Amino acid sequence: MNVRTLILAILYHQDASGYEIKKMSSEGRFSYFVDISFGSIYPALTRLEAEGLVSCREETQSGKPDRKVYSISEAGRREFIAALSQPPQPDKFKSEFLLIAMNAELAGESALDHAVRSRIAWLENELEMLEDVIGRCQHEATKWVVRYGMTCIANDLSYLREHGRALIALANNQTPVSHQNKPMPEHLDFTS
Amino acid sequence: MNVRTLILAILYHQDASGYEIKKMSSEGRFSYFVDISFGSIYPALTRLEAEGLVSCREETQSGKPDRKVYSISEAGRREFIAALSQPPQPDKFKSEFLLIAMNAELAGESALDHAVRSRIAWLENELEMLEDVIGRCQHEATKWVVRYGMTCIANDLSYLREHGRALIALANNQTPVSHQNKPMPEHLDFTS
DNA sequence: GGACACATGTAATCGGTTACATGATTAC
DNA sequence: GTAATCATGTAACCGATTACATGTGTCC
Numbered sequence: 001m002n003v004r005t006l007i008l009a010i011l012y013h014q015d016a017s018g019y020e021i022k023k024m025s026s027e028g029r030f031s032y033f034v035d036i037s038f039g040s041i042y043p044a045l046t047r048l049e050a051e052g053l054v055s056c057r058e059e060t061q062s063g064k065p066d067r068k069v070y071s072i073s074e075a076g077r078r079e080f081i082a083a084l085s086q087p088p089q090p091d092k093f094k095s096e097f098l099l100i101a102m103n104a105e106l107a108g109e110s111a112l113d114h115a116v117r118s119r120i121a122w123l124e125n126e127l128e129m130l131e132d133v134i135g136r137c138q139h140e141a142t143k144w145v146v147r148y149g150m151t152c153i154a155n156d157l158s159y160l161r162e163h164g165r166a167l168i169a170l171a172n173n174q175t176p177v178s179h180q181n182k183p184m185p186e187h188l189d190f191t192s
Numbered sequence: 193m194n195v196r197t198l199i200l201a202i203l204y205h206q207d208a209s210g211y212e213i214k215k216m217s218s219e220g221r222f223s224y225f226v227d228i229s230f231g232s233i234y235p236a237l238t239r240l241e242a243e244g245l246v247s248c249r250e251e252t253q254s255g256k257p258d259r260k261v262y263s264i265s266e267a268g269r270r271e272f273i274a275a276l277s278q279p280p281q282p283d284k285f286k287s288e289f290l291l292i293a294m295n296a297e298l299a300g301e302s303a304l305d306h307a308v309r310s311r312i313a314w315l316e317n318e319l320e321m322l323e324d325v326i327g328r329c330q331h332e333a334t335k336w337v338v339r340y341g342m343t344c345i346a347n348d349l350s351y352l353r354e355h356g357r358a359l360i361a362l363a364n365n366q367t368p369v370s371h372q373n374k375p376m377p378e379h380l381d382f383t384s
Numbered sequence: 385g386g387a388c389a390c391a392t393g394t395a396a397t398c399g400g401t402t403a404c405a406t407g408a409t410t411a412c
Numbered sequence: 413g414t415a416a417t418c419a420t421g422t423a424a425c426c427g428a429t430t431a432c433a434t435g436t437g438t439c440c
Binding site: 209210211230231234235238253256257258259260 | 417418419420421
């Protein structure tokens with residue numbers, strides 16, 4: 001799921017400028033998946049145009065700077081559909097929160113408490129955003145995906161609300177962190 | 193959450209060689225978060241050693257090639273705890289499956305059907321793996337995280353089982369894909 | 385005249401993967 | 413002899429981000 005494909009996905013349904021694509025990716029209904037930067041969008045658009053997968057027209061606007069509006073071509077549509085037909089790679093998922101949680105005793109109570117609280121706030125916010133999206137969206141498949149995302153977030157949230165306290169309690173609970181490190185010969189330990 | 197920090201997280205609780213770290217990251221109890229490659233592990237270990245955050249001893253084994261076993265140093269422990277204390281970045285999440293789902297009409301019934309089935313199979317497998325992990329894990333914070341992951345996956349799974357059919361149905365349901373693209377002047381469309 | 389949203393682009397850098405290169409040891 | 417597992421490492425490449433550079437137009 002590289003920037004190219006993501007741009008084709010957006011342009012498949014509507015023309016857009018690089019600036020608009022950026023906004024959609026970091027605020028709009030695509031923001032749940034992606035947040036791509038200008039530094040990757042503009043070069044990608046240039047390359048897609050060179051390959052004939054998108055076309056570009058310049059538009060002069062009143063009250064705003066000129067902009068370059070990109071449209072997907074038939075070749076671009078074929079390319080995108082071909083990309084969709086390939087079996088999807090498994091989800092990629094990285095969570096610093098879970099690393100902190102996994103090391104609750106080391107992180108300390110206040111850091112953990114803060115992490116849990118702000119995670120809850122963040123998830124609530126995401127949920128609200130998706131509720132908003134689904135209210136204005138007509139496209140059934142998109143709605144399916146958004147509902148999917150919403151149930152995931154809602155479940156996440158209820159787990160945190162139910163078990164967040166228990167996690168924070170582990171921070172205090174000074175279970176001696178098991179240093180199962182094999183004892184190291186002093187002569188090799190040049191760090192102490 | 194870069195490779196350095198992940199390696200420190202692993203070494204915090206047990207000594208390990210680069211080869212073992214790789215195995216833990218792609219099979220063991222850390223595999224839910226990470227899957228780092230040899231190409232990033234070995235250079236990272238070298239650098240961590242140069243910085244005095246880990247130390248290294250060579251071990252000759254009987255019946256196996258020599259290996260370099262790394263131990264975290266006190267400086268390394270401090271570094272890791274400092275990393276944990278910083279407020280976590282929001283989760284990063286990428287799903288090719290959701291991109292396909294969002295474009296159900298374009299992906300086609302068979303591709304979608306296959307994607308849903310193999311996702312279910314994959315999630316069932318993940319769940320099984322985590323069940324196994326939790327059975328043998330003593331560390332409370334780790335268990336908290338694994339239970340978290342398990343409920344997320346279980347919810348995901350039940351959503352897919354309940355609504356997967358509805359999604360696949362959307363593939364056939366040939367709702368004319370709304371090409372809201374502004375009509376393009378022919379002279380600008382060099383793709384046809 | 386300054387802050388802000390709109391708009392496009394490039395260069396340096398980063399953090400990682402892939403592919404390659406090497407080699408020990410065991411099991412068949 | 414050859415396949416598989418264990419083990420370490422490097423070089424080329426890739427895909428992205430960050431920071432930089434530039435500029436228009438609006439509102440106060």
